[in-house]
Amino acid sequence: MKITIDTDREILVCDSKAGLQSLPLYSDAAFTILSRQWLKVGWNQKYPYTFSWMGRPIIQLPEDVIRIQEVIWRLKPDVILETGVAHGGSMIFYASLCKAMDHGRVIGIDIEIRPANRAAIECHPLGKNIKLVEGNSTAPEIVARAKGLVRPGESVLVILDSKHTKAHVRDELDAYHTLVTPDSYIVATDGIMQDLHDVPRGNPEWRDDNPSAAALEFSEAHPEFVLEEPARLFNESTLKANLTHWPGAYLRRLK
Ligand SMILES: C[S@@+](CC[C@H](N)C(=O)[O-])C[C@H]1O[C@@H](n2cnc3c(N)ncnc32)[C@H](O)[C@@H]1O
Numbered sequence: 678m679k680i681t682i683d684t685d686r687e688i689l690v691c692d693s694k695a696g697l698q699s700l701p702l703y704s705d706a707a708f709t710i711l712s713r714q715w716l717k718v719g720w721n722q723k724y725p726y727t728f729s730w731m732g733r734p735i736i737q738l739p740e741d742v743i744r745i746q747e748v749i750w751r752l753k754p755d756v757i758l759e760t761g762v763a764h765g766g767s768m769i770f771y772a773s774l775c776k777a778m779d780h781g782r783v784i785g786i787d788i789e790i791r792p793a794n795r796a797a798i799e800c801h802p803l804g805k806n807i808k809l810v811e812g813n814s815t816a817p818e819i820v821a822r823a824k825g826l827v828r829p830g831e832s833v834l835v836i837l838d839s840k841h842t843k844a845h846v847r848d849e850l851d852a853y854h855t856l857v858t859p860d861s862y863i864v865a866t867d868g869i870m871q872d873l874h875d876v877p878r879g880n881p882e883w884r885d886d887n888p889s890a891a892a893l894e895f896s897e898a899h900p901e902f903v904l905e906e907p908a909r910l911f912n913e914s915t916l917k918a919n920l921t922h923w924p925g926a927y928l929r930r931l932k
Contacts, residue, residue: 735766761838762787846891889925
């Protein structure tokens with residue numbers, strides 16, 4: 678694909694397999710094309726590895742962080758369970774929302790929680806509201822231990838951000854979806870991999886082997902869930918599509 682940006686004439690020309698398209702530069706369609714490419718370049722350059730939340734690195738695109746904040750504010754879940762802790766930034770982020778809402782707590786699962794990361798999370802001012810479980814997120818004993826931390830009747834939001842192969846995410850979906858309460862979500866993050874098969878740090882196999890593929894397969898087998906991006910709580914623009922690393926991620930449990 679060839680994208681030409683002419684700022685003098687205020688046009689964007691996109692030459693792709695679909696043909697030659699000339700668009701007004703200042704248009705939603707041009708924004709979509711530019712954003713898609715920006716996402717790929719930014720991922721390759723490790724842009725998501727440049728942020729922290731209240732002192733801990735958070736490996737996310739800020740847009741996804743703001744969008745999930747909108748979901749958490751609307752749902753106010755009793756429990757936010759995430760697979761994939763890494764440095765703990767997303768744990769601290771969710772715990773900070775729970776503190777601000779005066780509601781909810783966080784459970785994190787990771788196959789390896791390095792001592793320095795564990796100490797930083799547990800000693801953090803928000804650490805009291807976070808429970809960590811160490812082990813493979815799909816191992817039956819780990820699933821049982823994590824589920825044992827949820828009390829009957831509690832509302833639960835689940836975020837899957839551990840190993841991003843289709844098979845692992847599908848196993849996580851099978852293991853944790855029963856926790857998800859009506860109208861809440863299980864979120865299979867990082868489906869952006871499907872668009873990264875042709876970038877230098879990407880992998881051709883990701884075209885099919887990615888979390889979005891697992892979420893789609895799961896939704897076809899589970900009619901009680903629908904693949905649905907949460908509605909925006911505010912939008913005074915004509916833009917509709919999210920700029921995200923989590924395409925095809927949000928599986929909502931029907932009421
Ligand atoms: C992308 S990082 C998580 C980022 C974190 N959620 C954040 O926003 O900062 C992925 C994490 O998944 C963990 N992981 C990889 N395979 C796993 C598995 N089978 N079970 C649980 N965690 C796993 C890795 O150890 C790593 O810490």
